[in-house]
Amino acid sequence: AVLAAAICIIVGMDSEGGEVARLLREPTTIAPQALASALEALAKSRDVQLVYRSDLVHDRRTNGASGVLTLDEALTQLLSGTGLMYQYLDHDAITILRTP
Numbered sequence: 196a197v198l199a200a201a202i203c204i205i206v207g208m209d210s211e212g213g214e215v216a217r218l219l220r221e222p223t224t225i226a227p228q229a230l231a232s233a234l235e236a237l238a239k240s241r242d243v244q245l246v247y248r249s250d251l252v253h254d255r256r257t258n259g260a261s262g263v264l265t266l267d268e269a270l271t272q273l274l275s276g277t278g279l280m281y282q283y284l285d286h287d288a289i290t291i292l293r294t295p
Contacts, residue, residue, distance in 0.1 A: 223264045230255040233273050247291035
């Protein structure tokens, strides 16, 4: 239970690059897979920080994301059909939440 409630923080992002990273379109190819590993891949490739409870993504899968995408477009594709959404905490941190 403690592990399931733990917060996962993936990869760091410098505070000055947050807004720029959000708007840039980059080639993105993330295959269908476990959502946690897909989010980690996106965080590493975009140098962003994602914060979420591990139990929230543990058993979920994504259909992936592909194309020349902004960060918002990539996150939207990854989270499509998962019952989850994302929200910016500030300009350099994003959290994954249940869709209301």
